[in-house]
Amino acid sequence: xxxxxxxxxxxxxxxxxxxxxxxxxxxxxxxxxxxxxxxxxxxxxxxxxxxxxxxxxxxxxxxxxxxxxxxxxxxxxxxxxxxxxxxxxxxxxxxxxxxxxxxxxxxxxxxxxxxxxxxxxxxxxxxxxxxxxxxxxxxxxxxxxxxxxxxxxxxxxxxxxxxxxxxxxxxxxxxxxxxxxxxxxxxxxxxxxxxxxxxxxxxxxxxxxxxxxxxxxxxxxxxxxxxxxxxxxxxxxxxxxxxxxxxxxxxxxxxxxxxxxx
Amino acid sequence: xxxxxxxxxxxxxxxxxxxxxxxxxxxxxxxxxxxxxxxxxxxxxxxxxxxxxxxxxxxxxxxxxxxxxxxxxxxxxxxxxxxxxxxxxxxxxxxxxxxxxxxxxxxxxxxxxxxxxxxxxxxxxxxxxxxxxxxxxxxxxxxxxxxxxxxxxxxxxxxxxxxxxxxxxxxxxxxxxxxxxxxxxxxxxxxxxxxxxxxxxxxxxxxxxxxxxxxxxxxxxxxxxxxxxxxxxxxxxxxxxxxxxxxxxxxxxxxxxxxxxxx
Numbered sequence: 001x002x003x004x005x006x007x008x009x010x011x012x013x014x015x016x017x018x019x020x021x022x023x024x025x026x027x028x029x030x031x032x033x034x035x036x037x038x039x040x041x042x043x044x045x046x047x048x049x050x051x052x053x054x055x056x057x058x059x060x061x062x063x064x065x066x067x068x069x070x071x072x073x074x075x076x077x078x079x080x081x082x083x084x085x086x087x088x089x090x091x092x093x094x095x096x097x098x099x100x101x102x103x104x105x106x107x108x109x110x111x112x113x114x115x116x117x118x119x120x121x122x123x124x125x126x127x128x129x130x131x132x133x134x135x136x137x138x139x140x141x142x143x144x145x146x147x148x149x150x151x152x153x154x155x156x157x158x159x160x161x162x163x164x165x166x167x168x169x170x171x172x173x174x175x176x177x178x179x180x181x182x183x184x185x186x187x188x189x190x191x192x193x194x195x196x197x198x199x200x201x202x203x204x205x206x207x208x209x210x211x212x213x214x215x216x217x218x219x220x221x222x223x224x225x226x227x228x229x230x231x232x233x234x235x236x237x238x239x240x241x242x243x244x245x246x247x248x249x250x251x252x253x254x255x256x257x258x259x260x261x262x
Numbered sequence: 263x264x265x266x267x268x269x270x271x272x273x274x275x276x277x278x279x280x281x282x283x284x285x286x287x288x289x290x291x292x293x294x295x296x297x298x299x300x301x302x303x304x305x306x307x308x309x310x311x312x313x314x315x316x317x318x319x320x321x322x323x324x325x326x327x328x329x330x331x332x333x334x335x336x337x338x339x340x341x342x343x344x345x346x347x348x349x350x351x352x353x354x355x356x357x358x359x360x361x362x363x364x365x366x367x368x369x370x371x372x373x374x375x376x377x378x379x380x381x382x383x384x385x386x387x388x389x390x391x392x393x394x395x396x397x398x399x400x401x402x403x404x405x406x407x408x409x410x411x412x413x414x415x416x417x418x419x420x421x422x423x424x425x426x427x428x429x430x431x432x433x434x435x436x437x438x439x440x441x442x443x444x445x446x447x448x449x450x451x452x453x454x455x456x457x458x459x460x461x462x463x464x465x466x467x468x469x470x471x472x473x474x475x476x477x478x479x480x481x482x483x484x485x486x487x488x489x490x491x492x493x494x495x496x497x498x499x500x501x502x503x504x505x506x507x508x509x510x511x512x513x514x515x516x517x518x519x520x521x522x523x524x525x
Contacts, residue, residue: 022433029436174282186290197304
């Protein structure tokens with residue numbers, strides 16, 4: 001455990017050093033992070049300027065959903081997506097062998113070998129925005145609700161990490177899915193609005209197979225004190241199931257991996 | 263011309279070899295459409311919203327899925343190739359134009375992708391035919407196609423210019439992000455530009471982003487007058503020519519200061 005923690009810290013330091021190497025990019029990106037944080041809120045605001053509610057959620061509640069969605073995806077962009085995005089190149093060039101032959105868990109190394117500190121400023125600003133708008137919605141938000149909000153976010157991130165990892169592993173068969181970044185962003189966007197707007201077959205898909213409720217709807221319900229305890233249990237259940245299935249799929253895929261070179 | 267035909271064929275072969283990206287692009291874009299359809303289905307009322315009826319708004323996202331596949335020409339790989347030096351072997355040491363080399367690669371990709379987009383759009387149309395709006399006559403269809411061709415040149419040239427900034431910045435991800443943000447809001451990807459407030463709406467009609475996507479959509483839904491269509495074509499062609507000129511300028515300057523190692 002101590003060894004893995006040490007690797008994690010080293011990789012994070014390396015990510016920071018890499019970021020500071022391109023200082024112009026870093027400074028401008030940090031400024032743009034603030035712009036990005038409010039960009040999605042602005043686009044949601046354009047719709048809310050013409051309608052009173054979406055799926056029974058009021059304007060401020062939808063803004064809270066959008067902000068939470070931005071927070072969720074920003075956190076994944078911090079330490080999961082950057083690594084998964086590079087996976088197709090690892091397969092195409094045969095560099096996956098480097099991770100497989102190291103004396104550490106290969107999945108661990110592949111999942112966190114790249115940190116991106118660019119969204120950091122965005123995360124700080126969006127948390128401040130969430131605190132502000134949640135305060136305007138309810139004066140009685142307690143520490144317990146905030147704790148469950150973060151718990152649901154964390155469980156959601158584990159579920160989506162498992163889901164996206166399994167999808168990334170498909171590169172072993174497809175070789176070069178270079179646009180997974182766009183795909184992940186599209187999935188994140190589906191969670192920007194309340195889960196109950198999706199009906200029929202999409203309601204089932206987005207409730208059970210791509211459980212987008214964990215991106216924003218359930219955490220926001222937790223913050224506003226409306227979350228059913230069943231959904232917390234459901235989250236724990238999905239964390240366990242998705243972890244088992246994605247690990248099984250990773251092992252299955254590795255047996256079919258043939259290196260390209262190296 | 264022969265060499266670009268060869269690049270085109272190579273691009274088609276690549277698209278067939280690497281089928282994964284095409285599949286995920288299709289699913290990703292479809293998810294975006296499903297989200298916006300669900301949003302507008304959840305909103306009750308039959309009145310107009312920002313000049314669009316609910317059925318027109320539903321149709322907007324189905325047509326926009328198809329259009330974004332036709333005119334989504336984003337050769338940002340150029341920036342990556344400048345950064346890692348592979349542009350030397352691919353372009354600088356060969357008697358080819360970067361612009362037309364990238365153009366043929368995108369043309370090949372879209373030759374295939376347009377069929378896949380058509381399948382999704384026609385399927386969606388079959389399920390939602392009672393809600394969707396299709397009222398294009400032949401003349402408007404021709405205008406729609408012409409505006410889409412202008413849009414291809416505006417968006418492609420802009421993307422090439424942004425990629426070329428990598429000559430000076432090396433790592434230029436942020437420029438792509440800024441471009442996307444403006445495209446999504448001012449280009450009409452997320453919502454029709456009539457949703458934009460006054461001053462932003464006026465700016466959108468002057469800046470190039472509207473002519474990358476929204477202008478053909480406005481023609482499709484017949485939301486602009488004949489005079490506005492003529493104005494739109496003039497501004498769109500102006501931006502296309504201006505951005506091609508800017509590309510030539512950036513390329514000449516960039517190559518002079520460029521240095522690469524190991525490739």
